[in-house]
Amino acid sequence: MALTVTPEHLQALEANVEARDYGVPAQFTYQGRTWAVELRYRGRSTRAEPKKPYSVRFPKDDRFLNGVKRLELLAAYKDAGYLTEKLWYDVAASVGLKVPRTHYVHLSLNGQYQGIYTEIEDLEKAFLRAHDLDDDSDIYRCGMQDCELRPPPREAYMEDWDKRTNEDQPWDGLWNFIDGINRTPPHAFRAFAEKEVALDDYLTWMVLDTFISNDYQVDSRSFLVYEREQRQWIYVPWDLNNALSLYSRKHDVRQGVSDRVSRPLFGFTAYDPYVYDLAEWRRSWGELDMKPAWSTLTTRILDDEVLRARYVARLRMLLDTWLTEENLSRRIHAMHQLLRPFILPSAQGQTLDPFVSPEHAARSPEFLRNFVRERRKWLLAHIADIESLGSGPLVIDRVGREASGAWWVQLYNRGNTPVSLDGLYLSGFTRVPTQSLLPATTVAPQGFVTLRQGSADAAGRLSAEINAQRPELSLFAADGRTPVDLLWLAPLAPGEAYGRQPRGAETFGPQAGP
Numbered sequence: 428m429a430l431t432v433t434p435e436h437l438q439a440l441e442a443n444v445e446a447r448d449y450g451v452p453a454q455f456t457y458q459g460r461t462w463a464v465e466l467r468y469r470g471r472s473t474r475a476e477p478k479k480p481y482s483v484r485f486p487k488d489d490r491f492l493n494g495v496k497r498l499e500l501l502a503a504y505k506d507a508g509y510l511t512e513k514l515w516y517d518v519a520a521s522v523g524l525k526v527p528r529t530h531y532v533h534l535s536l537n538g539q540y541q542g543i544y545t546e547i548e549d550l551e552k553a554f555l556r557a558h559d560l561d562d563d564s565d566i567y568r569c570g571m572q573d574c575e576l577r578p579p580p581r582e583a584y585m586e587d588w589d590k591r592t593n594e595d596q597p598w599d600g601l602w603n604f605i606d607g608i609n610r611t612p613p614h615a616f617r618a619f620a621e622k623e624v625a626l627d628d629y630l631t632w633m634v635l636d637t638f639i640s641n642d643y644q645v646d647s648r649s650f651l652v653y654e655r656e657q658r659q660w661i662y663v664p665w666d667l668n669n670a671l672s673l674y675s676r677k678h679d680v681r682q683g684v685s686d687r688v689s690r691p692l693f694g695f696t697a698y699d700p701y702v703y704d705l706a707e708w709r710r711s712w713g714e715l716d717m718k719p720a721w722s723t724l725t726t727r728i729l730d731d732e733v734l735r736a737r738y739v740a741r742l743r744m745l746l747d748t749w750l751t752e753e754n755l756s757r758r759i760h761a762m763h764q765l766l767r768p769f770i771l772p773s774a775q776g777q778t779l780d781p782f783v784s785p786e787h788a789a790r791s792p793e794f795l796r797n798f799v800r801e802r803r804k805w806l807l808a809h810i811a812d813i814e815s816l817g818s819g820p821l822v823i824d825r826v827g828r829e830a831s832g833a834w835w836v837q838l839y840n841r842g843n844t845p846v847s848l849d850g851l852y853l854s855g856f857t858r859v860p861t862q863s864l865l866p867a868t869t870v871a872p873q874g875f876v877t878l879r880q881g882s883a884d885a886a887g888r889l890s891a892e893i894n895a896q897r898p899e900l901s902l903f904a905a906d907g908r909t910p911v912d913l914l915w916l917a918p919l920a921p922g923e924a925y926g927r928q929p930r931g932a933e934t935f936g937p938q939a940g941p
Contacts, residue, residue, distance in 0.1 A: 428500075428544075429456040429535045430481070432466060437537075440466065444474055455483050455498075462489055469499060471571075471646070476504040478542065478782040481534075495553045500534060501545040503668065507676040507784060508770065508791025509543050510762055512668040515639050516547070517758065522635070522749055524628055525558045525652070525661055531766065542780035543769055550650050550663060551591055561656040566591035567601050568650050575645070576608050576724045577858075578897060583716060591650075600653055604660055608724050609897065612917050612925060613935040617731050624724070625659045630734075630741045632662060633725060637742070638750055638802060640671035640690040642701060645720035672802070674794040676787040682794060688802040692813050696726040697857060697901070703908035718858040719908075723915075729816060730913060732933050739813050746807060752800040759799075763792040821846050822931060823900050823912045824875055825938055826893075827924025833880040834893045835941060836900065840870040841931030848876070850905035855893035857913060860903040863890035875930065877941055895919075 432440070436451035443449040453466035462485055468474040469482040480502040485491045491498060503509045509531070519526040527548035534541045548554055555562045573585035590598065604623060611619040620626055636644070643666070650663040671687040693699045702719045709717040728734045748754075769779045770788040778785050820842025827835055836853065840846045847869045854862035866886045870876050878889035891900065898916040903909060916925055924938035 428498075428532050428546075429538075430454070430466065430483075431456070431537055436466075440468065444468060447471075450484065453483075455485075457491075462486075462491065470501075473502060473504065476502060478502040478504040480504075480544075493553055493557070495549070496551050497549050499547045499549050500532070501547055501668075502782075503543075503545050504782060505673065505675045505677055506668055506791075507674045507787035508763060508795075509545065509766055509783075509788075510759060510791055510795055511670065511673045512547075513545050514755075514758060514762065514795065515635065515667040515670070515672075518749070518755070519632070519635055519664070519667075522631055522745065524631060524635075525560065525663060527554070527663070527665075528557070533769075540779065540781065542782050543766060550652070555592070555652075560652065560654050560661075563593070564655050565593050565596075565600060565653040566650060567598075567652075569648050571648055572645050572720065574647060574649055574722070575720055576605050576722055578602070578605050578609050582718060601651065604651075604653075608727065609899070609915055610917050612915065613731070616727055616915075617733055620724075620728065620731075620734065623660055625654070625657070625661045626734075627741075629662055629724075630728075630738050631745070632664060633728070633738055634742045634745050634750075636664070637692055637694050638745075638806065639667065640687060640802065641667065641669065641694055642671055642690070643669035643705075644695040644722070645702075645705070672795065672798045674787070674791045676784040680786050680790055684794065684798045684801050688798065688805045692806070692809060693729065693816075695720075695722050696729060697721050697910045697913060698726070698729065698816065700908065719860070720858075723857075726913065727915065729813070732817070735813065735816060739810060742806070742810065742813075746803055750799070750803055752796060752803065755799045756796050759792050759795050817912070817933070819911060820844075821851075821870065821902070821911055822927065823902055823914045824930055825924060825926030825941065826898070826900060826914065826916060826919070827926075827938065827940060828919050828921045829879075830922050832895075832921040834889060835877055835879045836889055836891070837875045837877050837926070837941060838870060838902070839875040839927070839931050840872055843872050845872060846870045851911065852901075852903040852905075852907060853878070853889075853891045854901045854903070855891040855899065857899050857901040860901060860910075861907040862892060873931075 431454040440451050450465040450467040453464050455462045455464045465484040467482045469480045473480050481500040483498040485496055513529045516526055516529045530546045532544050532546045534544045550566050555564050568589040570586035570588045607619055647666040649665040652661040654661055671690055691699055702721045706717045706719045770783045772778050772785050820840050822839050824839035825837040848865040849867035851865045852861045853865055854860055868876055868886055880889045882888040896918055900914045902911040904911055924940050926938050928936050
């Protein structure tokens with residue numbers, strides 16, 4: 428692949444490096460054919476790297492092969508051996524997921540060789556056709572820092588979603604789906620997920636997401652596809668380089684894996700300690716209102732005991748068959764051998780790729796093999812942590828409204844010893860764990876306490892702010908980052924109640940009252 432850009436346009440592109448929608452005219456040549464295109468830098472932080480990533484936009488009347496609108500060319504500057512992102516996309520495709528196809532390509536700019544790039548398939552009509560999806564399906568892309576699948580209002584730092592197909596048609600389907608994720612009560616959630624989500628594929632993605640230690644999903648701008656023929660939503664991940672499995676050229680060549688393979692099992696959920704660390708870190712940048720960001724869909728799947736068991740079964744199966752050192756090492760070796768002539772020094776001591784760090788590139792296969800081996804070992808040793816999720820003694824048992832509309836909440840101790848509420852938090856917004864501090868009350872074994880809005884007794888007062896249109900509750904430990912229990916509800920009218928039946932059980936339904 429070759430790009431030709433005038434010096435003036437190249438200078439203008441660099442002068443506007445931070446402008447994501449800025450493009451310049453260029454020529455793109457492939458297999459003897461040349462197109463007049465618009466050239467942009469792509470990505471966020473990556474556009475500031477020495478090796479530039481590009482988005483090549485083709486005119487409507489002269490598309491690329493198979494009708495493709497644009498080519499996304501990843502520079503993969505940080506990825507020391509150019510292995511990580513392509514490896515994980517290839518693995519995802521090999522287990523049947525609808526993910527972008529990736530290819531290694533050579534790129535020149537104005538006759539100067541720029542090295543190895545990873546071409547990643549963009550999500551558009553051509554993607555639907557290539558993956559045997561209904562070509563009238565809707566493709567949506569998450570906004571930056573808004574891939575949590577929670578309903579409006581958005582936070583000030585969140586960016587708008589995009590719609591890539593059927594742009595002139597209403598967005599109602601997306602908003603109804605997100606509303607269903609958040610407003611379907613627990614007794615109906617499993618049926619909702621099975622009906623609305625391509626669930627087997629999503630569970631498989633959850634396994635891969637956990638395995639690769641993906642750590643910046645909130646910034647990934649991943650995609651949702653509504654497949655019109657099967658009438659289900661398909662999640663398509665993006666930005667798989669944002670993972671702890673990445674061997675970065677920006678760090679010392681001696682990079683161990685021991686501190687990376689122990690990432691908790693619950694990535695991008697309310698149970699993931701990293702999402703609280705990330706929010707705190709970003710608040711230190713000056714983003715004062717940054718809240719913990721995590722997927723409501725993934726969290727609710729893990730909260731449902733049947734869906735959680737299906738996830739554990741899928742995790743065990745893939746760890747035993749596909750995600751083994753033996754299997755993935757073959758792929759890692761083949762990829763490295765393909766790139767070796769271009770990223771490692773020749774007999775004369777020169778590398779063809781002008782941007783690569785040869786010492787890092789030489790070590791990258793070993794790092795990935797070590798990561799695969801140790802991450803698999805760690806996951807196998809900690810699967811019981813998933814199976815025991817939600818087994819603690821203290822739970823949000825019942826929630827309701829008085830005839831006046833005032834809320835009440837009951838917390839139940841299903842254990843055999845007393846439990847103190849001292850230091851715990853109850854919130855009516857799951858992303859604000861420390862909304863209200865609970866009173867220093869002790870709940871007896873098999874007993875419950877009732878908290879009521881407006882109670883004159885401070886020990887029994889409900890201070891959490893519950894939204895009547897979007898009711899949800901979270902009970903957090905004293906650290907304000909460890910969920911004890913979470914509950915999503917449909918709106919309740921005055922006089923209605925909902926909760927566990929019988930008390931403390933994992934089965935739910937409408938209640939007659941407190």
